[in-house]
Amino acid sequence: MAEEMMNEDRIRDRLVGHGESLFRAPPEFVRFTQNDAADRLLNDLSGHPHAFVLASIMDRQIKAERAWLIPYRFMEKLGDFSMGTLVRQSQSDIQRLMSEPDPLHRFVEIMSACFFKGIRRIADQYESDAYRIWQGKPSSATVVYRFLEFDGVGPKIATMAANLLTRGFKIEFADHFSIDISADVHVRRVFGRLGLTPPEATPDQLIFRARSLHPEFPGLIDFPTWEIGRNWCKARKPEYNKCYMKDLCPSANEGEANKVP
Numbered sequence: 001m002a003e004e005m006m007n008e009d010r011i012r013d014r015l016v017g018h019g020e021s022l023f024r025a026p027p028e029f030v031r032f033t034q035n036d037a038a039d040r041l042l043n044d045l046s047g048h049p050h051a052f053v054l055a056s057i058m059d060r061q062i063k064a065e066r067a068w069l070i071p072y073r074f075m076e077k078l079g080d081f082s083m084g085t086l087v088r089q090s091q092s093d094i095q096r097l098m099s100e101p102d103p104l105h106r107f108v109e110i111m112s113a114c115f116f117k118g119i120r121r122i123a124d125q126y127e128s129d130a131y132r133i134w135q136g137k138p139s140s141a142t143v144v145y146r147f148l149e150f151d152g153v154g155p156k157i158a159t160m161a162a163n164l165l166t167r168g169f170k171i172e173f174a175d176h177f178s179i180d181i182s183a184d185v186h187v188r189r190v191f192g193r194l195g196l197t198p199p200e201a202t203p204d205q206l207i208f209r210a211r212s213l214h215p216e217f218p219g220l221i222d223f224p225t226w227e228i229g230r231n232w233c234k235a236r237k238p239e240y241n242k243c244y245m246k247d248l249c250p251s252a253n254e255g256e257a258n259k260v261p
């Protein structure tokens, strides 16, 4: 048991250490979609911070790449994506832009209402400058709460948005206590194979496990775990020999990895 705990501590320390080096790396262009122009719009936090916020709101019940393309599709149709242009659109304009000629979202009616209300909230609460949501080194809880105030945004998207802001765009927060991991399939598989959670762990179990491992910034573990999952710890045929967790991972030499979904 004591040895198991020690190995778990080593796993945690290595994940946190790798997460910290990724966190300290200079800001990079963040890839959200396969479309360069759409990604440029989403990366333009100083000129179009509302694109990032509105795309986050759309990230629900469809593939993330499709959701994050929506602001750019609006820009193509409207000619620009300024708040001045967006606030002139009525709710029915937004619904039409989202549904014709092809629907931009699986749930056009609900999501076009969320998009419209998101624009109104940015205009009314933040004087059309969404950058104010995270400006001035607020606490992580403040940023997460401000995202939760948008219609259609739950804890998962709110913490993901805060994590992207601090990790990808290097926006400064006063603390990182309220930034959780995104409990996706990569995290579940890697946590399971590393023996941190049972293979069938629920999203809540994954989130609280990450909190117990690194309470001051649980979401820091998200990046290295996701990277391990995407690069080496694949659902089938994990590439143990390339993975930097190999010497600590209980699944690496036991042939157990394929049993974890």
Ligand code: SF4
Residues within 6 Å of the ligand: 190, 193, 194, 228, 232, 233, 234, 238, 239, 240, 243, 244, 245, 246, 249, 250, 251, 252, 257
């Ligand atoms: S050593 Fe293998 S099973 Fe363990 S985390 Fe890395 S790729 Fe996954």
